[in-house]
Amino acid sequence: MKYISTRGQAPALSFEEVLLTGLAADGGLYVPETLPTFSAQEIRDMAALDYPALAQRIIAPFVADSIPEDDLKAIIVDTYAAFRHDAVAPLVQLGANQWVLELFHGPTLAFKDFALQLLGRLLDYVLERRHQKVVIMGATSGDTGSAAIEGCKRCNNIDIFILHPHQRVSEVQRRQMTTVVGDNIHNLAVQGNFDDCQAMVKASFGDRGFLPADRSLVAVNSINWARIMAQIVYYFYAGVALGAPDRRVAFSVPTGNFGDIFAGYLARNMGLPVERLIIATNTNDVLHRVMTTHTYGRQPLEHTLSPSMDITVSSNFERLLFDLYDRDGAAIAGLMRDFDAGDVHFSEAAMARASALFSSHRVSDEETCAQIAATWERCEYLLDPHSAIGVNAAQSAGLDPAVPVVTLATAHPAKFPEAVAKAGVGDTPGLPLHLRDLFERPERCEVLPNDLAAVQAFMADNLGA
Numbered sequence: 001m002k003y004i005s006t007r008g009q010a011p012a013l014s015f016e017e018v019l020l021t022g023l024a025a026d027g028g029l030y031v032p033e034t035l036p037t038f039s040a041q042e043i044r045d046m047a048a049l050d051y052p053a054l055a056q057r058i059i060a061p062f063v064a065d066s067i068p069e070d071d072l073k074a075i076i077v078d079t080y081a082a083f084r085h086d087a088v089a090p091l092v093q094l095g096a097n098q099w100v101l102e103l104f105h106g107p108t109l110a111f112k113d114f115a116l117q118l119l120g121r122l123l124d125y126v127l128e129r130r131h132q133k134v135v136i137m138g139a140t141s142g143d144t145g146s147a148a149i150e151g152c153k154r155c156n157n158i159d160i161f162i163l164h165p166h167q168r169v170s171e172v173q174r175r176q177m178t179t180v181v182g183d184n185i186h187n188l189a190v191q192g193n194f195d196d197c198q199a200m201v202k203a204s205f206g207d208r209g210f211l212p213a214d215r216s217l218v219a220v221n222s223i224n225w226a227r228i229m230a231q232i233v234y235y236f237y238a239g240v241a242l243g244a245p246d247r248r249v250a251f252s253v254p255t256g257n258f259g260d261i262f263a264g265y266l267a268r269n270m271g272l273p274v275e276r277l278i279i280a281t282n283t284n285d286v287l288h289r290v291m292t293t294h295t296y297g298r299q300p301l302e303h304t305l306s307p308s309m310d311i312t313v314s315s316n317f318e319r320l321l322f323d324l325y326d327r328d329g330a331a332i333a334g335l336m337r338d339f340d341a342g343d344v345h346f347s348e349a350a351m352a353r354a355s356a357l358f359s360s361h362r363v364s365d366e367e368t369c370a371q372i373a374a375t376w377e378r379c380e381y382l383l384d385p386h387s388a389i390g391v392n393a394a395q396s397a398g399l400d401p402a403v404p405v406v407t408l409a410t411a412h413p414a415k416f417p418e419a420v421a422k423a424g425v426g427d428t429p430g431l432p433l434h435l436r437d438l439f440e441r442p443e444r445c446e447v448l449p450n451d452l453a454a455v456q457a458f459m460a461d462n463l464g465a
């Protein structure tokens, strides 16, 4: 399997090479040249597989040129053994044909663990084999950071630098990052917002000169293809559990960087009968605006009760655009140049294709709290604010009631006590046992100005031997 850049000017790479990078040299994102597909019978047969076996089935074709099957199996089994629920991704029914897929049973209580527990192990495997050391740089609005640190902390061959917006992540999220000790783990609180952090990561891929020549820069954000690949699995897992391929299923996905929902789009292209993908946003609604006005533009970032989705430059949307524009790299490079300069208006043909599968819904903080309260009152089920946005969007989508709709529950409510308190549903649930002493653990974090040179200088000065 080869991976190609959405901007058409970078060399095609193998899985191993794509794992060890972030943005392509031309500024694009890597996608598979062709997608593996599964027949209806192959999908039916997936119902007999547990989560790790299904993950092996879905992931193997993407990595076949780089990782032997037995090694992949061992890595995957070990990855999902770290989850605290035997089903790994349990489905919970909230109402007639309304479901949530709980993706928060990993070590850091968010869906990011699905990919980052795997990514950490894949990096460890590949770097040991190559006797290579790398530098990881990631931007987080709260969840990617801790999941990346947790996923990579055992790996001897990395230095990891995670940038989060200073004072803009929840206290639980911050402590989950800053209390993990290790000389190779660095938390940088940047005096800016998530978009600033993400822009610094992308700029660093464009100019890697601040690092020694023998250290590659590797991404842990969803610009890294391996992140998306791992997230495809749970769409199949939920779909098959609800009757696919003999029944169509819809998904509502709380969305920021468009990585998670893009994985759902790929699952559909690989054969899963997906009725609809609902883009659920908070008031940072750049994607909702794209769907309703066909215009992609910058807007000021708002701080909401769902901070992990406080994102206004949605990285993975470029991967979808690449398909919407018939995989024309030059056209995507042009659109992205226009986006850097101002608003971009997409063609009616491209947007008609998008609308055939995607719809969108924007949810305010008030609606988020009301949804948490309503779901609690009706089902005694406590949603975190991001998942509440997904459920609200699912209920507003006007879907055929015969079609099951699955909301991806992307985080555990204990990570967001402020939103739960504002919803007025009583005490926030306690943290799981392994995090019970989180508030007593010492923290380590560097506050830095919103300045790329300062961040890169800090990184260069703090690299391990």
Ligand SMILES: Cc1ncc(COP(=O)(O)O)c(C=O)c1O
Pocket: 110, 111, 142, 143, 144, 222, 254, 255, 256, 257, 258, 259, 260, 261, 308, 309, 386, 387, 410, 411
């Ligand atoms: C809890 C939570 N929900 C939803 C999202 C949105 O996911 P994506 O960025 O893949 O769209 C994120 C992070 O971005 C998140 O941390």
Ligand SMILES: N[C@@H](CCOP(=O)(O)O)C(=O)O
Pocket: 139, 140, 141, 142, 143, 144, 145, 220, 221, 222, 223, 256, 257, 259, 308, 309, 315
């Ligand atoms: N919501 C994320 C933001 C980064 O998104 P990613 O999926 O590209 O890593 C976070 O919580 O950090």
